Every structure is written in C-alpha cells, then in structure tokens.
Amino acid sequence: MLKTLPQFAGTNGPRPTTEQRAELLAFVATHYEAGRSLRQIAELTGRTQTAVRRALDQAGVPRRARGAYRVRGEA
Template sequence: MTYPDRPVREAVPAFAATAAPGRALPPDVKQRLVKFVVDQYTKGLSLREVADLIGRNQTVVRRLLDEAGIQRRPPGAPPVTGH
C-alpha cells in the first residue's frame, strides 16, 4: 500500500518572519503564536502540519503545546474505519 504525498503547507506570514534562532519572541507575538498553535492542533492538524504553518519544527510545536497545558494525541495516523 502506498501513501499519498503529504500536502506542503506554506507558513502563515505573520509567524514565518518571527523565527530567529537564539532570540526570544516578544510576549505579544508569543501569546498569538501559542493561541494559533493550540487552535490548529485542537482542530485536528498534526504536529508536522502545525509546524509547517508557523515555519518551525515539530519540537517547537510540542514545547508550545506543553507550555499551554494541552495534552498531545498519541503518535500515528488515526485508524482507518469502514474497510
């Protein structure tokens, strides 16, 4: 069984330009970033998909979810039903 290609998501411009290694985000930007990450993740997007949207990696998304107190889903795709 082959898997379909995963869609490439463009980073949201409001967050793509804020990624700078070794520099802390201003508090207002971080607050908006955390809210966006939590909203997207709770809507069902994966860590990878959210990371693509904010122009960062999955580790950053995990850390932001942990800081926000959001419990992460188990790894892996949801089971396929109806077959």
C-alpha cells in the same frame, strides 16, 4: 508541504516578543485541538516539530497518541 503563514514569517528568532509568543501559543493550541498534526502546524508557523511540542506543553494542551485521526475534510 504547507507555506508559512504571513503572521509567522520572520518571527522564528531567539527572542520573540510577548505578543508573538502569545499568538503562536494560541494558534498552535487551536489548530492542534482541531486535529492538525504537529508537522502541519510546524510548517504553517515556520517552526520545528519540537518547538510546536514545547508550545503545546506551555499552552497546557495534552498531546494525542501517534497515528491519531486526521482533520475533517483532508485526505
């Protein structure tokens, strides 16, 4: 299990600021495109997998099929 990153700790509320939302969308898009899974991103951001899916949709990032490749360098 991964730990929530400090920049996302305590930001999972019903009304995030515009800056918090922009940072989340950028982080999710970058890490998903780099090969991280929804689960990994959810753990790193302190969000649910559903929230990560929504963030990907809002960022305009197409989702991979299930069972897609792993991040390089990870077992």
